[in-house]
Amino acid sequence: MIRAKTGIPEFDEMLGGGLMRNDAIMVAGPAGSGKTTLGLEFLVNGIREFGENGIYLTFEELPDQICRDAATMGWDLRKLESEGKFRIICTSPDLITAAGKDGNILDDYIRGINAKRIVVDSLSHLEMFVDERQFRSEAYRLIMYLKRKGLTSLLAWEAPQMMGQTFGVTDVGLSFLVDSVIMFRFVEIKSEMKRALGIVKMRGSAHDKKLREFTISSNGIKLASTFEGYEGVISGSPHKAADEKMLEMFQFASKKR
Ligand SMILES: Nc1ncnc2c1ncn2[C@@H]1O[C@H](COP(=O)(O)OP(=O)(O)OP(=O)(O)O)[C@@H](O)[C@H]1O
Numbered sequence: 173m174i175r176a177k178t179g180i181p182e183f184d185e186m187l188g189g190g191l192m193r194n195d196a197i198m199v200a201g202p203a204g205s206g207k208t209t210l211g212l213e214f215l216v217n218g219i220r221e222f223g224e225n226g227i228y229l230t231f232e233e234l235p236d237q238i239c240r241d242a243a244t245m246g247w248d249l250r251k252l253e254s255e256g257k258f259r260i261i262c263t264s265p266d267l268i269t270a271a272g273k274d275g276n277i278l279d280d281y282i283r284g285i286n287a288k289r290i291v292v293d294s295l296s297h298l299e300m301f302v303d304e305r306q307f308r309s310e311a312y313r314l315i316m317y318l319k320r321k322g323l324t325s326l327l328a329w330e331a332p333q334m335m336g337q338t339f340g341v342t343d344v345g346l347s348f349l350v351d352s353v354i355m356f357r358f359v360e361i362k363s364e365m366k367r368a369l370g371i372v373k374m375r376g377s378a379h380d381k382k383l384r385e386f387t388i389s390s391n392g393i394k395l396a397s398t399f400e401g402y403e404g405v406i407s408g409s410p411h412k413a414a415d416e417k418m419l420e421m422f423q424f425a426s427k428k429r
């Protein structure tokens with residue numbers, strides 16, 4: 173098994189069967205776009221469907237809050253914890269980086285539940301605690317550490333959504349360090365705010381290049397249509413492709429007649 177499936181069927185299909193095991197995958201997107209939700213779903217499905225235990229490492233939220241939010245999706249994290257299949261680690265980023273030099277505080281947790289998956293939520297918080305020039309090498313060290321431990325890692329990265337621009341300089345710098353990049357965005361279509369995801373890069377695998385709409389509900393993440401016929405979805409200002417617009421105008425005109 174070289175794939176670590178997310179358990180979201182159509183997403184796994186887009187990924188050519190699932191994420192690559194032992195890879196570091198960056199999930200980049202603006203606030204509220206679904207990074208944490210995808211991360212938790214990846215971990216919960218890993219445990220329930222694929223027998224892979226997981227760790228949720230966060231620098232921002234409190235365990236109770238995460239458990240409460242996860243419960244609205246029907247994910248009982250406390251139960252998974254009590255079964256020894258899941259761990260939430262809330263810690264300060266400097267503990268992760270400082271301890272990286274000798275043993276890492278993650279060592280015991282990983283060994284303790286024989287973890288195969290980890291979500292780091294988020295690299296952006298790590299960035300706030302390290303010197304700007306150090307950040308890339310700190311991120312790299314964390315990524316290599318997780319690889320050595322045999323984990324498949326999802327790394328959340330808050331990338332502000334600017335019109336016409338998806339990635340900043342730091343984003344690009346980081347994307348070299350990871351094996352895959354999944355991008356989340358909000359797009360406006362017919363005055364409605366929609367969620368979209370795309371696979372920006374995936375080392376060593378064929379993958380879908382299309383942007384897909386997705387929804388978040390009490391059942392978690394679900395993929396919907398591609399944005400067929402819309403141009404500019406990535407820049408955040410989609411408009412229908414010219415030929416389709418032309419077709420609509422013709423139809424409208426012939427109806428009028
Ligand atoms: N039970 C639910 N039913 C429907 N939608 C939900 C539910 N729970 C969360 N959401 C939606 O998911 C969004 C939060 O997604 P999530 O926390 O995964 O985003 P994020 O990218 O991690 O954000 P941040 O950068 O703030 O951490 C909410 O704003 C809400 O729209």
Ligand SMILES: [Mg+2]
Nearest residue numbers: 207208209293
């Ligand atoms: Mg989040």
